[in-house]
Amino acid sequence: MIANQQKPNPERPWLDPAATPQIVINGVSKTYGGFTAVDNISLSIYKGEMFALVGASGCGKTTLLRMLAGFANQTSGQITIDGIEMAGVPPHERPVNMMFQSYALFPHMTVEKNVGYGLKRMDLDSSAKKQRVKDALDMVQLGHLGQRKPHQLSGGQRQRVALARALIRRPKVLLLDEPLSALDKKLREKTQFELMDLQHQVGITFIVVTHDQDEAMALATRIAVMDRGKVVQVGTPSEIYEFPQSRFVADFVGTTNLFEGTVVTCEPGLITVNCAETGCDLVVDDVGRFTPGQKVWVALRPEKIRLSKQPSAGGRVNQLKGMVWELGYLGNRSTYQIKTATGKIVTVFAQNERRTSEWSIDWSDEVYVTWSVDAAVLLHT
Numbered sequence: 001m002i003a004n005q006q007k008p009n010p011e012r013p014w015l016d017p018a019a020t021p022q023i024v025i026n027g028v029s030k031t032y033g034g035f036t037a038v039d040n041i042s043l044s045i046y047k048g049e050m051f052a053l054v055g056a057s058g059c060g061k062t063t064l065l066r067m068l069a070g071f072a073n074q075t076s077g078q079i080t081i082d083g084i085e086m087a088g089v090p091p092h093e094r095p096v097n098m099m100f101q102s103y104a105l106f107p108h109m110t111v112e113k114n115v116g117y118g119l120k121r122m123d124l125d126s127s128a129k130k131q132r133v134k135d136a137l138d139m140v141q142l143g144h145l146g147q148r149k150p151h152q153l154s155g156g157q158r159q160r161v162a163l164a165r166a167l168i169r170r171p172k173v174l175l176l177d178e179p180l181s182a183l184d185k186k187l188r189e190k191t192q193f194e195l196m197d198l199q200h201q202v203g204i205t206f207i208v209v210t211h212d213q214d215e216a217m218a219l220a221t222r223i224a225v226m227d228r229g230k231v232v233q234v235g236t237p238s239e240i241y242e243f244p245q246s247r248f249v250a251d252f253v254g255t256t257n258l259f260e261g262t263v264v265t266c267e268p269g270l271i272t273v274n275c276a277e278t279g280c281d282l283v284v285d286d287v288g289r290f291t292p293g294q295k296v297w298v299a300l301r302p303e304k305i306r307l308s309k310q311p312s313a314g315g316r317v318n319q320l321k322g323m324v325w326e327l328g329y330l331g332n333r334s335t336y337q338i339k340t341a342t343g344k345i346v347t348v349f350a351q352n353e354r355r356t357s358e359w360s361i362d363w364s365d366e367v368y369v370t371w372s373v374d375a376a377v378l379l380h381t
Contacts, residue, residue, distance in 0.1 A: 053223075105165075
């Protein structure tokens with residue numbers, strides 16, 4: 001029933017017990033005086049992954065990235081890459097490269113010179129360096145802009161120059177710190193696909209730090225969600241979104257409705273939760289991880305809810321009556337805030353399937369919010 005029971009396959013090496021991780025982070029911590037920035041983190045990352053570190057500002061994700069790069073030393077724990085421990089290995093000797101959030105391009109240098117700067121310390125003749133620069137620029141589709149300066153480029157082009165410069169040394173691992181944060185929304189979405197295509201083309205491991213959950217969901221093979229220096233859950237985007245393991249993850253990744261309650265009964269595959277916030281019992285299709293009397297949270301995604309002016313006659317559903325309190329039109333969908341009889345606000349996403357300027361459900365309408373028993377997830381408090 002749950003996602004982690006999938007059979008191993010070559011595209012998901014983390015499900016194969018025989019697979020060897022490329023990067024092993026084992027019990028790594030980083031403290032600054034009395035402050036712990038990274039707290040006993042252990043992760044295994046496999047070759048060719050697009051692995052994302054996600055969390056709020058100050059959660060430790062950039063500190064962890066800097067320790068991988070060698071710009072900061074861990075207080076305790078081990079980091080190994082391809083079986084070699086990185087303790088004592090300086091940044092320029094590690095098989096990694098880092099692309100910074102600011103791109104850090106040299107304004108007085110041309111695009112070609114910016115990209116080729118990383119080859120200065122490599123033992124290559126001039127013709128080999130020139131070919132390496134050409135290949136790197138062609139890879140990011142900027143070969144025709146080699147003589148321009150950074151100020152003559154768009155934000156997306158500067159981002160690709162920084163990416164080419166990071167890849168020109170052909171590292172085994174590329175570290176990206178908020179790589180798309182400087183781009184506007186449309187360009188960011190376009191560049192996400194370009195980044196995925198490029199990663200597939202070069203075949204190396206990418207580790208991406210971002211505070212943007214949507215970006216992580218779009219890019220990553222797996223996501224590690226961090227909170228106050230700890231990793232609280234690791235999984236594929238669908239596992240993180242559909243099967244959060246804590247209230248924090250459910251609330252942090254995407255939008256969710258949370259209902260606090262107490263388990264009343266636990267029948268096989270069906271758990272009843274008494275919820276004062278809704279003024280009624282809620283029923284959740286879940287396995288036997290809970291016991292009567294236990295405090296829990298019911299986590300329900302807004303797109304799992306059906307909104308109508310008539311009550312549902314079907315079985316195995318939860319249903320609340322309320323009134324449209326707030327309404328937002330977002331083009332492809334509308335967001336409704338429904339105020340129930342107890343005052344609880346429930347967020348509902350409704351897809352706008354037809355072209356119309358008329359609202360089928362409008363402000364102050366009385367409505368029913370309905371969801372099936374298998375739409376929500378039950379979480380420990």
